[in-house]
Amino acid sequence: MKNNNSIWDFFASVKLALSTLFLLSITSIIGTIIPQKETAQQYIERYGEATANLFQILSFTPDMYSSVWFQSLLGLLCFNIIICSLDRFPGVWRQIKADNLNTPLNRLEKMTPQHQWQSHNPPESVASSLKSSLNTSGWKAEERTVDNGILLFAQKGAMTRTGVYIVHASILVIFIGAIIGSALGFKGSVMLPETRATDKIYTFDTQTPVALGFEVRCDRFNIEFYDNGMPKSYRSQLTVLENGKVVKEKAIVVNDPLVHKGITFYQSSYQPYQEFMLTITNKKTGVSETAIVSYQEQHSFKESGLRSGIINAEGRGENISRMKIWFTDDKGEPSLFWLDDGEQVTVERTTNNYTVSAKQMYATGLQVAKDPGVWTVYTGCFMMILGLIVAFFMSHQRIWLYIREEEDNTSSILMAGNANKNKAGFESTLQALAERINKV
Amino acid sequence: MESSQLIGITTFTYLFSTILYAAIFIFKAKRLETTATIFTVIALLIQTAGIGLRWMESYQMGIGRAPLTNMYESVVFFAWTIIFIYLIIEWRFKTRVIGAFAVPFAFLAMAYASFSSEITKEISPLIPALQSNWLIAHVVTCFIGYAAFAIAAALGIMYLIKNTSETRQSTNDTTLLGSLPPLKVIDDITHKTMVFGFLWLSIGIITGAIWANSAWGTYWSWDPKETWSLITWFFYAITLHARYTRGWGGTRIAWLALIGFISVLFTYYGVNFLLSGLHSYGAN
Ligand code: HEM
Numbered sequence: 001m002k003n004n005n006s007i008w009d010f011f012a013s014v015k016l017a018l019s020t021l022f023l024l025s026i027t028s029i030i031g032t033i034i035p036q037k038e039t040a041q042q043y044i045e046r047y048g049e050a051t052a053n054l055f056q057i058l059s060f061t062p063d064m065y066s067s068v069w070f071q072s073l074l075g076l077l078c079f080n081i082i083i084c085s086l087d088r089f090p091g092v093w094r095q096i097k098a099d100n101l102n103t104p105l106n107r108l109e110k111m112t113p114q115h116q117w118q119s120h121n122p123p124e125s126v127a128s129s130l131k132s133s134l135n136t137s138g139w140k141a142e143e144r145t146v147d148n149g150i151l152l153f154a155q156k157g158a159m160t161r162t163g164v165y166i167v168h169a170s171i172l173v174i175f176i177g178a179i180i181g182s183a184l185g186f187k188g189s190v191m192l193p194e195t196r197a198t199d200k201i202y203t204f205d206t207q208t209p210v211a212l213g214f215e216v217r218c219d220r221f222n223i224e225f226y227d228n229g230m231p232k233s234y235r236s237q238l239t240v241l242e243n244g245k246v247v248k249e250k251a252i253v254v255n256d257p258l259v260h261k262g263i264t265f266y267q268s269s270y271q272p273y274q275e276f277m278l279t280i281t282n283k284k285t286g287v288s289e290t291a292i293v294s295y296q297e298q299h300s301f302k303e304s305g306l307r308s309g310i311i312n313a314e315g316r317g318e319n320i321s322r323m324k325i326w327f328t329d330d331k332g333e334p335s336l337f338w339l340d341d342g343e344q345v346t347v348e349r350t351t352n353n354y355t356v357s358a359k360q361m362y363a364t365g366l367q368v369a370k371d372p373g374v375w376t377v378y379t380g381c382f383m384m385i386l387g388l389i390v391a392f393f394m395s396h397q398r399i400w401l402y403i404r405e406e407e408d409n410t411s412s413i414l415m416a417g418n419a420n421k422n423k424a425g426f427e428s429t430l431q432a433l434a435e436r437i438n439k440v
Numbered sequence: 441m442e443s444s445q446l447i448g449i450t451t452f453t454y455l456f457s458t459i460l461y462a463a464i465f466i467f468k469a470k471r472l473e474t475t476a477t478i479f480t481v482i483a484l485l486i487q488t489a490g491i492g493l494r495w496m497e498s499y500q501m502g503i504g505r506a507p508l509t510n511m512y513e514s515v516v517f518f519a520w521t522i523i524f525i526y527l528i529i530e531w532r533f534k535t536r537v538i539g540a541f542a543v544p545f546a547f548l549a550m551a552y553a554s555f556s557s558e559i560t561k562e563i564s565p566l567i568p569a570l571q572s573n574w575l576i577a578h579v580v581t582c583f584i585g586y587a588a589f590a591i592a593a594a595l596g597i598m599y600l601i602k603n604t605s606e607t608r609q610s611t612n613d614t615t616l617l618g619s620l621p622p623l624k625v626i627d628d629i630t631h632k633t634m635v636f637g638f639l640w641l642s643i644g645i646i647t648g649a650i651w652a653n654s655a656w657g658t659y660w661s662w663d664p665k666e667t668w669s670l671i672t673w674f675f676y677a678i679t680l681h682a683r684y685t686r687g688w689g690g691t692r693i694a695w696l697a698l699i700g701f702i703s704v705l706f707t708y709y710g711v712n713f714l715l716s717g718l719h720s721y722g723a724n
Contacts, residue, residue, distance in 0.1 A: 014686065017681060018678055018681055018682065018686075021674045021678045022674075022678060025671045025674040025675055025678070028667050028671050029667075029671060031667060032664035032667045032668060032711070036662065065662040065667075178660075187657065187658065226503065228564070230564070230565055230567060231567060231568060233568050233571075234568055254568035254569050255568070255569070255571060255572040255651075255654050255655050256654075257657070264657050266655065266656055266657045367656055367657050368657070369657030369658065371657070374653060374659065377649075381649070381650075384642060384646070385646065388638070388639050388642060389639065392635050392639060
């Protein structure tokens, strides 16, 4: 893979990586100072015509982070990572797969840290007992006969050398996920009044309608408040319909969306109406009727003589919490009573009893997203954390033991080793190991 | 006893810790070493109790939630994490003078939380968007990262101070700065702390993205807070690469540790007050 030309070297260099990362950091600041995604008019009001124009030419507005030059910088970073990895990875792979029993003996003699000792026993028996005690210490040793003796080798964490490459690859995976999301997905929203269904939504950027391929209906929207007036929860009861048949039902709240066929519906906002859902049930016949009535407007129900309306309401801002109901069945004086939002009461009339419930009408604001790249992005994130842990905290440790045959069938042992990281830690590991095994 | 009292006490105990560690550093008061550590551990325990109590109080108020969701609580947790990580470093590297540089950060954070008029100490309930376990994971992991970077900055300052004197006079245990660890050791601990912080900042950014995706369907929207966390992340990535692949060390890394922490402060604090965006909830 290694081409000896300067273009390759340029794109494989860490210098380029440092410059790109630096440029990305500096330019990213611009878009945090100049508000993004405002209208041309807002920019002119804020900065004046000339500056606003300049910003637009430089793509600082309205959306710097999706501008060609910013995306190119991100692309350059990815390209840099790819070339750098192609440049270096084969070498690292060779190191992982290296035949370490082939290491020249004179290199072992120069290696630090190292320990030496003697044994009265011949190399073969020393080798086999060293091997077994290395094994009990968690080091699996291989063995080979070399000049004047036997060489043992054991290693740990060879694969940890790939940690850095997992981190670098993870960045590419995240970008691939982002590209999949923007190519095959959409982000939009829809305002859905209670009781209504929709089969399309509108994209954020261009407001173009996107067909869902199914229908979503909002059956009910509820808002709850804390005692101090802060909103506690927004909840929409949603129903998914395919060809008019109910296929899924779920109450969504912020942080807990509904997913159907890869499209996710998030609770994001709401819109209160000056209209009310009034439900009246005849207790005797069991017949129930629901009507949508405007504020202070009388509604005549199908059952003859039945009329009702909301004559007064109280609440917080536009959110009604109590309302005053006017109700009559044309038999006697009309009933007047207060009702909490969503509450149901029984109204006793001269000849019959009715249950009445009333609820303010809302539309729920749904954010709708399809992003088939999310799991790729999450996979990349997972790889990054894994790779960082491996790259930062794990090392490749190698130990050689050269058992040289001396006169009188005795042996001298040279133990040497190295680690690619945390060398101080490895030194004491080797020291402890030497003390444990040189007694055998 | 209320949580606010316990947390208030912590401000003074960390001030006292700072004084103890400063005495160890300046007067070489070796006898104070154990005292300083024990005192700081007790201060940490008091603060832990305070945070725990605040958690319980939120349940008594009927709005039970982790005490990690507004500016006041996050500054308190920031101080807690600084002390916690500092104590680990003290134990791991067997050196106490770092305390004279790191503990003041916790004290300053607590002093700001306690006395600033900009932030409220009230336990307020959570708006719907903040009711998520991912938010807790996000805040905790980010602050572990931030605290590590604070300590790295403290070490950077220590390095720069020691370095100015070292060029003039040789290391001599009788001089004021002689009691600081050797430059090489400071450099090594600075680097390790930054690596630790980088890992946690990465996890923090990722958990934040997962939270955003579960709440709004967008894991990344380039809002100022997100962007600044990424800028900070880029900055530390540059620092790590400069060290690993270009052999940077010593003074340069010390300066980068300082500049990096300024970026952290801006991400954490500056964005809320100077810029606008999704995360501006933190301003109250
Ligand atoms: C935001 C982007 C990047 C991140 C988060 C990142 C992350 C890392 C990390 C954490 C290490 C430390 C490895 C260790 O502990 O030994 C590392 C090393 C390295 N990175 Fe990156 N990196 C990024 C971009 C790049 C780019 C664009 C290049 C292209 C040249 C590059 C080249 C290297 C090299 C050569 C090493 C040293 C490898 C070794 O020790 O063998 N990095 N990177």
